[in-house]
Amino acid sequence: MAFIQTAACLLILCSIASAQSRGDSDGSCTPTDGFGKYCPTTCGVADYLQKYKPSMDRDLDDMEYLLEEIFNLTNSAQEKVVYMKDSANLAQKSPPDIYIKKSSSMLDDILRFERSILDQEAKIYELDQMLGANEKRMLQLRQLSLQLEQKCKKPCQDTVKIEPTTGKDCQDIANKGARTSGLYFVKPLKATQQFLVYCQIDSAGSGWTVLQRRRDGRVDFSKNWIQYKEGFGYLSPDDTTEYWLGNEKMHLLSTQSSIPYILRIELTDWDGTTKHADYAMFKVGPEADMYRLTYAYYYGGDAGDSFDGFDFGDPSDKFYTSHNGMQFSTADRDNDKYQGNCAKQDGSGWWMNRCHAAHLNGKYHQGGPYTEKDAGKDGFDNGIIWATWRNRWYSMKETTMKIIPINRMSIGGGQQAGTKQFGGLGDI
Numbered sequence: 410m411a412f413i414q415t416a417a418c419l420l421i422l423c424s425i426a427s428a429q430s431r432g433d434s435d436g437s438c439t440p441t442d443g444f445g446k447y448c449p450t451t452c453g454v455a456d457y458l459q460k461y462k463p464s465m466d467r468d469l470d471d472m473e474y475l476l477e478e479i480f481n482l483t484n485s486a487q488e489k490v491v492y493m494k495d496s497a498n499l500a501q502k503s504p505p506d507i508y509i510k511k512s513s514s515m516l517d518d519i520l521r522f523e524r525s526i527l528d529q530e531a532k533i534y535e536l537d538q539m540l541g542a543n544e545k546r547m548l549q550l551r552q553l554s555l556q557l558e559q560k561c562k563k564p565c566q567d568t569v570k571i572e573p574t575t576g577k578d579c580q581d582i583a584n585k586g587a588r589t590s591g592l593y594f595v596k597p598l599k600a601t602q603q604f605l606v607y608c609q610i611d612s613a614g615s616g617w618t619v620l621q622r623r624r625d626g627r628v629d630f631s632k633n634w635i636q637y638k639e640g641f642g643y644l645s646p647d648d649t650t651e652y653w654l655g656n657e658k659m660h661l662l663s664t665q666s667s668i669p670y671i672l673r674i675e676l677t678d679w680d681g682t683t684k685h686a687d688y689a690m691f692k693v694g695p696e697a698d699m700y701r702l703t704y705a706y707y708y709g710g711d712a713g714d715s716f717d718g719f720d721f722g723d724p725s726d727k728f729y730t731s732h733n734g735m736q737f738s739t740a741d742r743d744n745d746k747y748q749g750n751c752a753k754q755d756g757s758g759w760w761m762n763r764c765h766a767a768h769l770n771g772k773y774h775q776g777g778p779y780t781e782k783d784a785g786k787d788g789f790d791n792g793i794i795w796a797t798w799r800n801r802w803y804s805m806k807e808t809t810m811k812i813i814p815i816n817r818m819s820i821g822g823g824q825q826a827g828t829k830q831f832g833g834l835g836d837i
């Protein structure tokens with residue numbers, strides 16, 4: 410029965426809702442949905458209820474129609490019985506010889522009709538019971554959905570701590586005295602409204618604005634253009650969740666200032682080793698230019714310069730896997746240099762060339778090394794790749810992409826082994 414299926418579905422929905430309390434959301438409800446929240450919104454519940462209600466209503470309508478039909482049949486049968494009884498009485502009053510045969514056949518008819526009435530009454534009783542059970546079930550489902558709604562509403566209330574200081578980026582916030590990493594609102598110069606970011610701020614007052622975070626594979630990075638544009642995943646005040654801040658926000662942040670930004674890519678492998686690569690004058694172009702990635706030069710780091718491409722065996726590889734100057738591609742927006750669709754093949758969004766030597770939005774492969782077989786039906790290298798450190802069949806455990814104004818690099822917070830001092834922009 411439909412209501413049993415509905416109940417089963419609702420149970421599944423319950424388990425999904427609880428299992429996903431910190432997981433991924435479909436992201437299709439509203440573009441910026443999910444930020445700062447621990448629950449995948451009530452949209453799923455509402456969608457589901459809307460989906461099952463019409464079929465339940467239809468079932469009830471059908472049942473009511475059947476009942477009415479049976480009721481009509483019973484009425485007409487009863488009328489017939491009355492008529493038969495009258496006829497029998499009439500026959501009995503008449504001379505017996507002529508009518509005995511006729512009368513006995515009428516009595517047979519009466520008996521048959523009475524039996525059929527009894528049958529129909531039993532059926533009506535059965536349907537009544539069923540209707541009752543269905544109504545009871547409906548009531549239970551309604552209560553259950555109300556409970557679910559309540560349950561989902563509660564954690565969706567944003568109770569995470571948002572720091573009071575605001576600024577145009579995290580360095581600006583640190584400059585105003587903030588010394589705690591956490592969630593802050595920023596409003597880049599050209600932004601029409603402020604938005605939430607995770608700021609990594611150290612005791613020396615360096616404030617990194619974090620653009621991307623992978624750490625456990627909980628968020629699916631196989632998303633479309635709109636989702637990459639607006640951002641997806643979850644921001645958390647304690648840096649425990651995965652997300653893509655969004656191409657539009659990256660564009661607004663990286664192009665606002667006369668002081669260019671350093672992009673730092675931080676990678677942790679499955680042995681727990683962390684390395685980084687820095688790029689000077691990192692910028693993400695406007696949407697009209699498909700959020701093109703540009704930087705002036707590799708600033709340094711111990712992870713190597715994968716953005717510059719990698720020679721996988723063919724001399725042309727390096728050229729075709731470099732990323733500087735590439736537009737952003739997603740499965741539904743192919744802006745790559747390949748006759749096929751890199752983003753579709755690799756199930757990600759990225760500044761694809763033909764296709765990549767660096768690929769931080771790839772599929773999360775547990776454990777590091779993975780094979781063509783693990784990569785899915787196409788068998789392409791679709792992991793979280795930084796080819797100059799680990800090969801393309803090794804998927805990183807954690808990644809961070811974060812930016813800081815370049816002048817902070819010589820002040821302290823940005824200093825790490827392998828970086829060269831910035832000296833190209835005077836005293837900014």
Ligand SMILES: [Ca+2]
Nearest residue numbers: 743747748749
């Ligand atoms: Ca293409």
